Amino acid sequence: MAKIGFIGLGNMGGPMAENLLKAGHDVTVFDLNTEAVKNLEGLGARSASNLQTLAQDKEFIVTMLPASQHVKNVYLSDEGLIHTLSAECVVIDSSTIDAATAKLVAQQLGERGVQFVDAPVSGGVGGAKAGTLTFIVGGEQKTFSAVEPILSAMGKNIFHAGDHGAGQVAKICNNMLLSILMVGTSEALQMAIDNGLDPKVMSDIMLKSSGRNWTLELYNPCPGVMDNVPSSNQYQGGFMVDLMKKDLGLAMETATHSSSSTPMGALAQSLYTLHSQHGYGKQDFSSIFTMFENKK
Amino acid sequence: MAKIGFIGLGNMGGPMAENLLKAGHDVTVFDLNTEAVKNLEGLGARSASNLQTLAQDKEFIVTMLPASQHVKNVYLSDEGLIHTLSAECVVIDSSTIDAATAKLVAQQLGERGVQFVDAPVSGGVGGAKAGTLTFIVGGEQKTFSAVEPILSAMGKNIFHAGDHGAGQVAKICNNMLLSILMVGTSEALQMAIDNGLDPKVMSDIMLKSSGRNWTLELYNPCPGVMDNVPSSNQYQGGFMVDLMKKDLGLAMETATHSSSSTPMGALAQSLYTLHSQHGYGKQDFSSIFTMFENKK
Amino acid sequence: MAKIGFIGLGNMGGPMAENLLKAGHDVTVFDLNTEAVKNLEGLGARSASNLQTLAQDKEFIVTMLPASQHVKNVYLSDEGLIHTLSAECVVIDSSTIDAATAKLVAQQLGERGVQFVDAPVSGGVGGAKAGTLTFIVGGEQKTFSAVEPILSAMGKNIFHAGDHGAGQVAKICNNMLLSILMVGTSEALQMAIDNGLDPKVMSDIMLKSSGRNWTLELYNPCPGVMDNVPSSNQYQGGFMVDLMKKDLGLAMETATHSSSSTPMGALAQSLYTLHSQHGYGKQDFSSIFTMFENKK
Amino acid sequence: MAKIGFIGLGNMGGPMAENLLKAGHDVTVFDLNTEAVKNLEGLGARSASNLQTLAQDKEFIVTMLPASQHVKNVYLSDEGLIHTLSAECVVIDSSTIDAATAKLVAQQLGERGVQFVDAPVSGGVGGAKAGTLTFIVGGEQKTFSAVEPILSAMGKNIFHAGDHGAGQVAKICNNMLLSILMVGTSEALQMAIDNGLDPKVMSDIMLKSSGRNWTLELYNPCPGVMDNVPSSNQYQGGFMVDLMKKDLGLAMETATHSSSSTPMGALAQSLYTLHSQHGYGKQDFSSIFTMFENKK
Structure with a gap:
């Protein structure tokens, strides 16, 4: 089972992280909402006090955030994960954002050797809870193959739409x-x-x-x-x-x-x-x- | 099997009349295009030299015409069938025309005791030949029941959409x-x-x-x-x-x-x-x- | 001054007829609304008990009616003016109707030698009262020349848009x-x-x-x-x-x-x-x- | 007459700078296109080898650039004018860009005490040459009053649309x-x-x-x-x-x-x-x- 860092425990992200736990993964969560974090801890998750510690020794990072600026902040800002992630880590962003931002993050992480997919979902809160989401993935074929087993824990249909940004x-x-x-x-x-x-x-x-x-x-x-x-x-x-x-x-x-x-x-x-x-x-x-x- | 008068032997009407013949009905056809009439005669149809003789002693009349004015002419004009049809005859118009004309014809025939349905089709020339058309029928329930067996010889799905005009x-x-x-x-x-x-x-x-x-x-x-x-x-x-x-x-x-x-x-x-x-x-x-x- | 028959004394037609009277014309009015007729009589108009008597000995007929079917009724029905109007009379229809009906009336009156223009207006009730309507006229040049002085009593801008129907x-x-x-x-x-x-x-x-x-x-x-x-x-x-x-x-x-x-x-x-x-x-x-x- | 720095000598900017010269202003120009710069020098302009020297001792800066990113670069980048402009200088951006960028530049320059207006134009190349452009200005009233005489040398109608961004x-x-x-x-x-x-x-x-x-x-x-x-x-x-x-x-x-x-x-x-x-x-x-x- 994989070591996964999960960022963003809202209406969608919470149940998604829960399904990763149910599938037996080792999940560490982060959210500014401490209530949401505690809830996941009760279900078996570890938590991290900041992004940098969350990112350590993870095989996968999953983000589920409201909009483009949050994704940029988490990955590309001065305190962003881009400065910590190792080349072994594969990044999955399931936020719905513009394709240009997805491509930008993919490119900048790529320059550090970090693989990235944009993997927005459809299926709503119901699908998130039931683990029946549809994931539409943009990125390289080898990265798609790497993330597919992880996404399968949270969804039913996993599509490979094309290169970076194609998911969005x-x-x-x-x-x-x-x-x-x-x-x-x-x-x-x-x-x-x-x-x-x-x-x-x-x-x-x-x-x-x-x-x-x-x-x-x-x-x-x-x-x-x-x-x-x-x-x-x-x-x-x-x-x-x-x-x-x-x-x-x-x-x-x-x-x-x-x-x-x-x-x-x-x-x-x-x-x-x-x-x-x-x-x-x-x-x-x-x-x-x-x-x-x-x-x- | 029924005695049917069929008017309008174009790309759609021709194969529709042919399918009625194949089902064993007694079909008399009329069209200004004598070639089309001869073709159907070769397949076993009778022909009539004018609308009045066509209408005699029929249980059903079927029309498949290009537009509203042709339907009005055939039924409501001075030489129209309204002056000849008996109350035993049921009229099926499969032309695609405006609902107002369909309602008008239904009403005026109704005043003479003649039952009418508008029954436009979908499925195209292919469906007409294969006998797999969809009929969408507007008219009274009892008339719908009466025409359904006839339409079944030409189509696969027969819907009752509602009252007169509802088919259109x-x-x-x-x-x-x-x-x-x-x-x-x-x-x-x-x-x-x-x-x-x-x-x-x-x-x-x-x-x-x-x-x-x-x-x-x-x-x-x-x-x-x-x-x-x-x-x-x-x-x-x-x-x-x-x-x-x-x-x-x-x-x-x-x-x-x-x-x-x-x-x-x-x-x-x-x-x-x-x-x-x-x-x-x-x-x-x-x-x-x-x-x-x-x-x- | 001209002998004019005016049909249709609604919100627009009433003040239009009044402006014809003010300009010194000899105006005979007709409307099913007897109140409206009386009102115009009080302002100097004659009245007619039916369309046929209204049409006698007139140089111009003006109609201002709500919709196409009223115009058809007044001119083309079994009791329509088409059976009474003499070739000396020029017909002006100021109703807003579809161009096809305007052309039909023009053609059928034309076959009897009666000249016709479609002359819809803009300017509203205010313009009708003030005599500042815009008339947009469709018909032959000689008919346009004939009606222009009459329209000038009711409007300020008189355009010749083209042939029959062009006004509409x-x-x-x-x-x-x-x-x-x-x-x-x-x-x-x-x-x-x-x-x-x-x-x-x-x-x-x-x-x-x-x-x-x-x-x-x-x-x-x-x-x-x-x-x-x-x-x-x-x-x-x-x-x-x-x-x-x-x-x-x-x-x-x-x-x-x-x-x-x-x-x-x-x-x-x-x-x-x-x-x-x-x-x-x-x-x-x-x-x-x-x-x-x-x-x- | 005013000391003006002018950046962007394209089809529009060139003739605009020329009109400032004709009105007697002391104009220093900058563009990556050395041909365009030479042309203006021939008409009496000074030139600057970079943005920093251009900005020195100017009362007004005018920019006429293709799109938002150029405006951001000129003002807000690491080499941008924001680091050089003195509080005495008033900035006029006549580029057509999104209002959000205009507001951002206005705010960041404002924090350094530099006044800014967005002042996009209409009237095309013909208006730029004839000095008959329309300027639509967004910014504070006092800044509008300050820039109006400068804009008058290039245009005929100068509108004050509202606060920062309102011009755009x-x-x-x-x-x-x-x-x-x-x-x-x-x-x-x-x-x-x-x-x-x-x-x-x-x-x-x-x-x-x-x-x-x-x-x-x-x-x-x-x-x-x-x-x-x-x-x-x-x-x-x-x-x-x-x-x-x-x-x-x-x-x-x-x-x-x-x-x-x-x-x-x-x-x-x-x-x-x-x-x-x-x-x-x-x-x-x-x-x-x-x-x-x-x-x-």
């Missing part, structure tokens, strides 16, 4: 498309309703036709069509509008930098931003359906 | 969503390519993630990812851009009449119209992918 | 562009506000820069920037959201028929429809500004 | 709106043409109606309507598509950071990016009109 790009492309599926499905269902059709019947027809997509299969946005989805629970739980808005911001940043034209993605960003501004930022992202309802 | 509405909602899936998937794949990813790898990842949709499953728009789809055959065959443009025109007309806001559907219409204007109207609709390619 | 097309193109100016200006002002700028300062800068447009000059959508505009009067008065929605419906119908790609116009229609569905249909169309405000 | 925000809001005006006007003109109208007549009508905007007044995108504009010169000269694309990239970055929903601006970015990808990046931005032409 692939995740953001997928989530951009997801937002388009959700808005498009909502429009189609509401237009059917406005013309007197039953949304359940309309959903069944599209599921067996060329309109079929993930949202109709597993996450119907219209209340009452499916049980056990956010739309049938007042849009509570699930994946928040504000998180989709964050991902669409990353997608548009990526599109601008690569001169990609993404009219539907850009429209989705505008609509999710509007929805958030109208006060629905904390609801599940399928609540965009309600934007199209007739409220007169 | 459901088809158009599905096709509007399909156009959104196709554009959105094209944007996401091209953005991945612009950032150095392999479109096959990206497609595989999205197929197993929340971006999954019908176009990724069966109709990938990026050349070389899938065999036996139009994108790997220079976008020949399949479902033409100009037919998608026609359906999106019907969708926007429907949305305007029901005061439905469909920003993604409207954007899809603008992009497909642009694509057609740029000279790609006769290509398969997955060729919208090439609009996003970097041509510099 | 030009009006709808202008109003589609107006909706784009209004949404675009609202987005730009709100983005400036969100970044700490004063909307009055931002408006002044854009007025003197390349962002200048009619809405900034005369109709600023941000409350408090300009006096005497709807935005400074809780968006009361002015041009209703639901009327802009109607015009955008006509614009999209026109675009679909001519295979024109209008992505911004289509987006404007979606946004105005959304705004109406959210309950703002009776407010002035500049209230679209409030859609972009941060409501959290 | 205001310019980017204006240019985003300009792109919307250009696309919207192009759509409306092309739809009129598709329906048989003359674009010159349509332009005249909209100029006197509520569709009026800067592009119709001074920059009609349809060839042949106006003389002496890029559309009548094969879209050569003027403001390049790729520069509009850059500004729209900055606009979308700004919108994302301030959580502003800008659906029309986002659509304009997608369309200009598409236009550039299709090979028109070096044409004038009014060439977006040709995207909507029927090319079949």
Whole structure:
């Protein structure tokens, strides 16, 4: 079993670290939140008082942090791990950040001989707890092979998307498309309703036709069509509008930098931003359906 | 077996009538194209020299016509079938037209005691030949039960979408969503390519993630990812851009009449119209992918 | 002075007929609303009990009706004026309707030797009362010359847009562009506000820069920037959201028929429809500004 | 007259520095391009061999640089002016960059007691040569008063948009709106043409109606309507598509950071990016009109 340093014990990182412990790994954790650290200690983790001691004698470092600047701080700042990590250590960053930052960290660690993968996840808090996350990995083939057994303790599907940064790009492309599926499905269902059709019947027809997509299969946005989805629970739980808005911001940043034209993605960003501004930022992202309802 | 009058022997109607014959029905055909009529006679059909004689003593009438005005002419004009049909006859219109016309014909035939369903199809010429079309039916439950055995000779999935017009509405909602899936998937794949990813790898990842949709499953728009789809055959065959443009025109007309806001559907219409204007109207609709390619 | 038959005495038509009277014309009016008829009689108009008597011995007929079907009824139905009008009479339709209907009426009247122009207006109820409407006229040059003096009694700017239907097309193109100016200006002002700028300062800068447009000059959508505009009067008065929605419906119908790609116009229609569905249909169309405000 | 250090002698910076000289100022220039430096020396400028010597004893520093990273380098890097400038010196940055960078430079120079304004321009190379640029200034009132006389030597309209960064925000809001005006006007003109109208007549009508905007007044995108504009010169000269694309990239970055929903601006970015990808990046931005032409 591997010696792993884990940084970032939030809603996602906490259960991920727990699953590493369950798999028998030797895990040392770090977080500014002492409560979260104590919780993991109770489950068998060691803890470190600072990043430098955490990094000592580890085979793998895993980070799960909120945004690019935190990742830069942990790795590249004056107190960053770049100054301590040995070439034997392999670094896995599972934060969702922009690809440019992922490439920068990969390159700078690489200059010190340290291998790095960006490995953002999908599957949410539920997937983190159940150990069924999807990991989308960017990095060299040999590093991918090295990290795959570690990621398997926390997830079910492990994809190798390409070189450094490709994990972030692939995740953001997928989530951009997801937002388009959700808005498009909502429009189609509401237009059917406005013309007197039953949304359940309309959903069944599209599921067996060329309109079929993930949202109709597993996450119907219209209340009452499916049980056990956010739309049938007042849009509570699930994946928040504000998180989709964050991902669409990353997608548009990526599109601008690569001169990609993404009219539907850009429209989705505008609509999710509007929805958030109208006060629905904390609801599940399928609540965009309600934007199209007739409220007169 | 039933006595059926069939009107409209085009690319779709011809094979549909043939499948009715194969199922053992007694089919009388009518079309202004005498070649098409002769062809069906060779397969065992009777023919009628005009609409009035065709309509005599039939249990079912099936029409497969290009647009609303043809349907109005056949049923409601001064020489229309409305003046001849008996109350024992059940009418099936499989043309793709606007829901308002479908409702009008249903109502006016209904006043004479004649039952009507709108039953537009999806599945294309291939489905028509193979007898695997999908029928989306609008009309009363008892009429649906009456026509189902007839439609089964020509198709595989027979849906009852709701009351008169609902078949047309459901088809158009599905096709509007399909156009959104196709554009959105094209944007996401091209953005991945612009950032150095392999479109096959990206497609595989999205197929197993929340971006999954019908176009990724069966109709990938990026050349070389899938065999036996139009994108790997220079976008020949399949479902033409100009037919998608026609359906999106019907969708926007429907949305305007029901005061439905469909920003993604409207954007899809603008992009497909642009694509057609740029000279790609006769290509398969997955060729919208090439609009996003970097041509510099 | 001319003998004029005037049909349609609503909010617009009433004051228009009044201005014809003030200019000394001999005006006979017709409307199903007897109150409106009496009002005009009090101002010196004659009245007619039906369309046929109204049409007798007139040099000009003016219609100002809500929608296409009313125009068709008045001119082309079994009781329509087409059966009574003499070739000496010139017909002016100032309703805002689709160009196809305008062309149809022009053609059918033309076959009887009756000249027709479509002459939709802009300028609203205020312009109708003040006699400062803009008329956008479609028809032959000689007919335009004939109607110009009559229109001058009701309006200030009289444009000859082209042949039959061109008046309707030009009006709808202008109003589609107006909706784009209004949404675009609202987005730009709100983005400036969100970044700490004063909307009055931002408006002044854009007025003197390349962002200048009619809405900034005369109709600023941000409350408090300009006096005497709807935005400074809780968006009361002015041009209703639901009327802009109607015009955008006509614009999209026109675009679909001519295979024109209008992505911004289509987006404007979606946004105005959304705004109406959210309950703002009776407010002035500049209230679209409030859609972009941060409501959290 | 003032002692001014001028950094960045490109197409814009060169003529701007020349106009400062013409106004009698004592100008010292710096650029890596020695040709450009010699040219200015020929017109009476002094030159400096590096940034440090350039900065000595200056009352004003003006920078005109391509992008954010150049501005950061000149002011904030290890060799940056921040380490040399005295508190008597006032800094003017006329580059078009993101507001966040402008604020950062303002803040860091401010901590050393150095006043800063962001002062991006509009008016293009022609305006730079003629001394008729528009300056949109962000910074404190007293700094604005100090720089106004200097800017007057290079421009005609000098606006005070607000605090640090407000110049950049205001310019980017204006240019985003300009792109919307250009696309919207192009759509409306092309739809009129598709329906048989003359674009010159349509332009005249909209100029006197509520569709009026800067592009119709001074920059009609349809060839042949106006003389002496890029559309009548094969879209050569003027403001390049790729520069509009850059500004729209900055606009979308700004919108994302301030959580502003800008659906029309986002659509304009997608369309200009598409236009550039299709090979028109070096044409004038009014060439977006040709995207909507029927090319079949």
